[in-house]
Amino acid sequence: MNKPRFLKKGDVILVVAVAVALLLFWGVSRFLYPPAENGVAEITVNGKPHGTYRLDKEVSFTVQDENGGYNRVEIKNGEVRIADADCPDRLCVRQGAISHKGETIVCLPHGLIITVCDGANGDVDFITG
Amino acid sequence: MKRIVVALSLCFCLIFSLLLPGCGNTLTRYQYTYLDVFDTATTLVVYAPSQSRADEWAKALHARLSEFHWLYTIYESEAGLNNLKTVNDSAGTPVTVDEEIVSLLKLGKEAHTLTGGKVNIAMGSVLSLWHQARTDGIDHPETAALPERSALQKAKQYTDITTLTIDETALTVELSDPESKLDVGAIAKGFAAREVAAFAKKLGISSALISVGGNVVAVGGRPDNTPFVIGIEDPSGEQSYLFTVKVRDLAVVTSGNYQRYYTVDGVRYHHLIDPDTLYPAEYMTSVSVIGPDSGLADALSTALFLLPPEEGKALIKKVAGYEAVWILKDGSRLYSDNFEQYTTS
Numbered sequence: 001m002n003k004p005r006f007l008k009k010g011d012v013i014l015v016v017a018v019a020v021a022l023l024l025f026w027g028v029s030r031f032l033y034p035p036a037e038n039g040v041a042e043i044t045v046n047g048k049p050h051g052t053y054r055l056d057k058e059v060s061f062t063v064q065d066e067n068g069g070y071n072r073v074e075i076k077n078g079e080v081r082i083a084d085a086d087c088p089d090r091l092c093v094r095q096g097a098i099s100h101k102g103e104t105i106v107c108l109p110h111g112l113i114i115t116v117c118d119g120a121n122g123d124v125d126f127i128t129g
Numbered sequence: 130m131k132r133i134v135v136a137l138s139l140c141f142c143l144i145f146s147l148l149l150p151g152c153g154n155t156l157t158r159y160q161y162t163y164l165d166v167f168d169t170a171t172t173l174v175v176y177a178p179s180q181s182r183a184d185e186w187a188k189a190l191h192a193r194l195s196e197f198h199w200l201y202t203i204y205e206s207e208a209g210l211n212n213l214k215t216v217n218d219s220a221g222t223p224v225t226v227d228e229e230i231v232s233l234l235k236l237g238k239e240a241h242t243l244t245g246g247k248v249n250i251a252m253g254s255v256l257s258l259w260h261q262a263r264t265d266g267i268d269h270p271e272t273a274a275l276p277e278r279s280a281l282q283k284a285k286q287y288t289d290i291t292t293l294t295i296d297e298t299a300l301t302v303e304l305s306d307p308e309s310k311l312d313v314g315a316i317a318k319g320f321a322a323r324e325v326a327a328f329a330k331k332l333g334i335s336s337a338l339i340s341v342g343g344n345v346v347a348v349g350g351r352p353d354n355t356p357f358v359i360g361i362e363d364p365s366g367e368q369s370y371l372f373t374v375k376v377r378d379l380a381v382v383t384s385g386n387y388q389r390y391y392t393v394d395g396v397r398y399h400h401l402i403d404p405d406t407l408y409p410a411e412y413m414t415s416v417s418v419i420g421p422d423s424g425l426a427d428a429l430s431t432a433l434f435l436l437p438p439e440e441g442k443a444l445i446k447k448v449a450g451y452e453a454v455w456i457l458k459d460g461s462r463l464y465s466d467n468f469e470q471y472t473t474s
Contacts, residue, residue, distance in 0.1 A: 088267040088268055088270075089267050089389075089390075089391075091387075091388075094366055094387070095366055096363075096366030096367065096369075097369075098369055099369065100369060102158070102160055102174065103369060104162055104170070104172060106162065106164065106170040108164055108168075108169070108170065111164055113162045113164070113170075115160060115162065123358060123373075124358050124359070124360040124370065124373055125174065125338060125351065125357045125358050125359065126172070126174060126338050126340065126345060126357065126359050126360070127359070127360040127361075127362055127369055127370045128340060128343060128345045128359060128360070128361065128362060128381060128383055129343065129361055129362020129363075129364065129370075129383050129385060129387075129388075129415065129417075
């Protein structure tokens, strides 16, 4: 008499079949819905969410603050920048484009913060200067 | 029946191993930015087991930072509560203050000695003239002007740090000269960041980055036990960062001519004022200091910015455990003797 086996041949086939089916499903879904390589830009004004924008879509728009000030945001080539602003110091414009996860552009006078979320982090945890 | 159960459990294991790649790592990165403390942008990066825990931690850290902001401000006051504005406004009388003020002012005195007076928290009289000129110049660029040279010279007479008396036991501080004013801008952000990092550890946070203005403190390292990788910003804005440093439980503090400035007749004037010349120092674009205490690192980065790089190198050599990198105006870099241990590229 055979030793009592934990799994019979049929069970093994079943498990392998399910595994293959899952792998196929995962592969197809990755192909149909690839993860965002470029991440998204999250914009808040005075602590309130303004919107979330994909960095792989070219777009340019203006964000108004409560006092009529503006920042023109430009998304291009997977990067986001403030192309123009009427804040007094324009440090936000000077900073240039950001694209790495966790990077921020801050416009202190207008209370505007752009943060890159998701996407590749470029192996850097934080940028300072 | 038993076999079916076993087979199904195996399937579940497979499903989960596919759905949760790398599920051994249970800490997730959460990031928060605040604009209401120290007149600059503050960013907290915390690794937490859940969003709610991260929110709770960030709230606690931000509250602590707000306390420091209020204690150290020389622009805001509240009746019945003593902060540095109270000390400035009450010259000639001892003011009872919190321990956090005593510790900060002590650091200020030590930094003054260590840096040969380049860091001087008693030069508020000079800095307030620059602050006013800069604020006016930013708001009304067409009429932007430098402070009057004669006014700066006059203010310089009231920058003697010995007019500041600290009584550690009684927790009182006093400015003996009514014309003297404190301005702790060169050390306060770094000191507060250090204290908030210690508070973070007390809360049980094992992995976090606390950035107040140009002061970054690493709490621990990454959750996977490797050091944090910090990029040093490209002052020209062309690249997001120039190079990276690897740190764990260390502070990285940068002083640069691009962080705060205004323009007069096409010339940029930044906020780092040399106590000897009374004008912005022009030796370099920026300097970053790495070391265990972000308060001292903050003071050192200010001092190094105000010194020619060769003199700065001699200074940093005297302070064990601290290293520096200078970014010169032609884009070239200078390193202190043992900086290499932190560079990754």
